[in-house]
Amino acid sequence: MSNMRSLSFDAIIIGGGGSGLRAALELAKSGKKTAVLSKVFPTRSHTVSAQGGITCAIASADPNDDWRWHMYDTVKGGDYIADQDAAEYMCSEGPKAVFELEHMGLPFSRFDNGRIYQRPFGGQSKNFGEGGQAARTCAAADRTGHALLHTLYQNNLKNNTTFLNEWYAVDLVKNANGDVVGCIALDIETGEVVHVKSKATVLATGGAGRIYASTTNALINTGDGIGMALRAGFPMQDMEMWQFHPTGIYGAGTLVTEGCRGEGGYLVNKDGERFMERYAPNAKDLAGRDVVARSMVMEILEGRGCGEKGDHVFLKLDHLGEEVLGKRLPGIVELSKTFAHADPAKEPIPVVPTCHYMMGGIPTNVHGQAIMQDADGNDQIVNGLFACGEAACVSVHGANRLGGNSLLDLVVFGRAAGMFIEGALNEGIDYLDASESDVDAAMKRMSRWNESSGGESVPELKAELQDIMQNAFGVFRQEDNMQEGVKKLADLRERIANAHLGDKSNAFNTARVEALELDNLMEVAEATAISALERKESRGAHSRYDYPDRDDVNWLKHSLYFPADKRLGKRDVNFTPKTVDTFEPKVRTY
């Protein structure tokens, strides 16, 4: 492809959401030649949909709050497969990163003393679980993600970051040594395909909730970075761990923040019973999300669901009063009226557990460096490749993420990756250039679609994939169902390989982008399915009827999915934080 235009950067950041923009900001300030490549204008990224807040021990609501308590909650919430060195880094660095956001202008809500408002969220405690409920989630009303994303975009403008907006990354380019040296990208507006060369490539591509039929995720959440990394042969970690948010609006899937329950709302079944009191006597509605989601499904399966079909429950908020709703949850009032035709000041919101977050992803260290395993099973850095945000698995969330920890993850690890890359560039990075055949290899699937002359259509295949995942890999899982799902996915992969792109035009061809996204959904779905089938225990968000208990003897481990032979391996969890004692695995109750 010698006639292809190329661009060269010190660092290319793929994805313009919270983590990508935070990494970009760090690099732009350093004066490195950096660009953010995003398939949507950055403020259209999914971070914008985050509502309730960013959890961090800034000691505002409680002057005695301690990041170690936050770390304890995070490790327990993750059912003990969060890496403790990473959780330690996130929780201890967090306050610095949050104060920076405030200094950049983020319009946090405030307490009377002028400090940042913090609300209670699920799984939060004081004094290592001994001191009762904490209020640790910093909020800008219920629009924290919007406020955060716009603030980061604004500060990138201030620092003259280069943006390649509405560009789509197709595949990674690897050199003869296997180092990642850039990517192939499509300028969506013109249809031009460009070879982007870079010394550091950061995958900040977010989640992939669109593998499920029902999800809180934006339509753009198709796991593009995960797909690219898997096609390049790199392993994925803990891909069976998908969070189902307890409160997606029934029918529409749109998110209703956990902050509703933080502000005093609670769930009821068809008898009007506050059922979480039975499942989590202490934390009740503010237990871990996996616990609440499972409890809701149990209520529904046992015939206590609401509505004609008995297939959802109610979130009751009317007792909070119009003033609290208007001040603290104005976005929820809007969303509920629009998508549930219910005014929460008068009637409850119908809700159901809905796919929300991918705890798994590209394994990285705390600097964002991607990790693979050598032949002996030892960690090995992937030269040139970085990941942060939801696409990465550092892992701070383990088997279940706590509410408010994703926004913290974004800024802490976006920042960390930026700082590390700056240092590495200062020391000098020199990888072999990609050869023409290396570039051709990355062009392969794009060419496949462009040359397709017949076959099934993209929307139908996508709908089928989403149904398979929804039916076999939901809140509760079991062997035979998953076996069947894996088989169906294998068949679907064949069909997608022969599917048809009808529109071959160049200018803003969204059909081509959706076709390329389908390949990524396929990669994520298969990695999820095989990882879920092979992890024979129940832990965090991964609940199996056939293996209902946690198995610390065999599975106090990360899973590692290898795409070449579709095999599931294991990787040790880090239990050696630097400044605190290890949190030993305990029975997890709320």
Place this chain on the structure above:
Amino acid sequence: MSTLQVSVYRYNPETDSAPYMQEFQVDTKGRDLMVLDVLHLTKEQDSSMAYRRSCREGVCGSDGMNMNGKNGLACITPLSEVVKNNKLVLRPLPGLPVIRDLVVDMGIFYKQYERIQPYLQNDTPAPAIERLQSPEERDKLDGLYECILCACCSTACPSFWWNPDKFVGPAGLLQSYRFLADSRDEATQARLADLEDPFSVFRCRGIMNCVSVCPKGLNPTRAIGKIREMLLANAT
């Protein structure tokens, strides 16, 4: 009657010498769908149709378009709100160049946003914790910071149609006031000086189309009024 007559603006620069309207029959199965859902159904009939979309819940601002003559977000506009006589006409946002179909070139809109320096400016060394702000000071940002940059307002504004290069437009001015109103921002004088000409602010004629179309219920006209007051107070 569940078949909706949908008429969509089409233009592909590679193949069309002029734009045209394409007709679709969409079976809504009697549901009160969102306009975006209807667009998905038309795209299933003709995959070559282009439009932007992302969050599908009214917070990302991707799918601003003109629906039966009024600008709004397709994802949070139910058919019952816009459809008359069983007909839905979808056009790109007015006043901006069309790239393809419902996708417009938002370059000049973003340029006006950048022009107002949309970031907090404060050169006082920051404290070790956050800068303090009272709830009352913070309340002044409500109704301003929530803007999603969908461009529904600016592209409904005759003054912006006429002078998109010189008049900042309702979206840009709303954000300008968001920083002027922020107790933490120190650049008030520089911000006002930059707006002090016959076009940037004063081309607003109070038509208030911006207010009537804003999908977030914001009020750019009021913000523009506040900037005018600050400019006038500054001048005397």
